[in-house]
Amino acid sequence: MSVVTVTDPARDYLAELISKQDVKGMGVRIFVTQPGTKNAETCLAYCPPNEIVPTDEQFDLEKFTLYLDHASVPFLEEAYVDYSKDQMGGQLTIKAPNAKVANVDENAPLPDRVNYILASEINPGLASHGGEVSLVEIVDDSIVVLRFGGGCQGCSAVSLTLKQGVETTLKERVPEVTAVRDVTDHTVTENAYYQ
Template identity: 30%
Template structure:
């Protein structure tokens, strides 16, 4: 579909729940010239890491020629959503929700591309075992600190390559967390894993420890 599709297109790019829409309208109406503003949603995709989202209000008429602009909602309860062309494929079919505890949340079925490292395998039995332990043991533990790891693949020597996201990304403690926690768990529970290597670009986090 052309990025210049009309704003009244029936195709859905992103869904906004009633709770999120109510909150967005409250925030928009608190802004000067709120009736001229739309919600700009930009996705920053870095290979191997979680998507980062930039939500802001923007004057609708200042949207770029190639931006997708869609109206979500009806009557007095509607808002225009502006999505830059480069973000379209990353946010397509996502849902913007709201909860009192977490605020605005984006539930996105799309995932950033994995880090490209030549020679890694991620579709064999060893990979399945690694991903199972990450999903049932490691990530639930890291979630308490707002973090998670993503499996990239393993090499012929049994070295498992992972990236870290959330609270672990950019933190000066994440290297220690990876080597002392995640590595120990994988080596103990998955025969064939000999070592863990962190391939996260921590220089893009809030507290980078290397660049």
């Protein structure tokens, strides 16, 4: 089966949209723009027969064919397409937890595993405060050096965030990590979430 899960309600909804297009053999194509970056976006589009890319991975979903952009596949691991009805009609949702950074396994290099946890687990939480954290380097083979940005830079709660949030999560997920250091200049407080 496909790396992307398309729920039955989503299949029905997409099949209904396709039926209104009046194009024989119309499918749906999923791709990620700027994959592996913080600006990555997962997109879903109609795919008429004349726009099928030979390298696309194809999956027969009975009511239509799903095409996955070959270069996007690693970033679509565990992606989920769902449709739920509501008072306004309904909403199609696409969740792609690995769009910003491809899923890595425990044998990947340490920086890749740290970046994956930052992108998939830590930064989504910091984003609610307009913040982000990025890997600067790894020293002594186990000490992760980070830089906070956005609402985290100059934030009075950043040491708490670093110790209780970021360091705890990184040590749990990546056992080789022994400590986390912050090299951010927190004297700059213009965008700080808590001042």
